[in-house]
């Protein structure tokens with residue numbers, strides 16, 4: 895059983911939305927598919943950073959979580 899999102903590392907316990915997929919959080923996986931389907935980690939990080947800032951998260955915190963994304967299973971080579 896996974897306890898965090900395989901795409902963005904967000905712990906499912908922090909996920910406030912309705913999760914559709916057991917591997918991904920409600921932000922990464924919506925309406926039956928991944929919201930970002932590309933393979934560009936940098937691009938994905940930018941999208942996450944922007945959405946975290948929009949949701950009211952502080953700069954440092956958002957930067958830290960954005961940095962952590964690189965360690966998610968989805969982005970491992």
Ligand SMILES: [Zn+2]
Pocket residue numbers: 899900901902903904918919920921922923
């Ligand atoms: Zn996610």
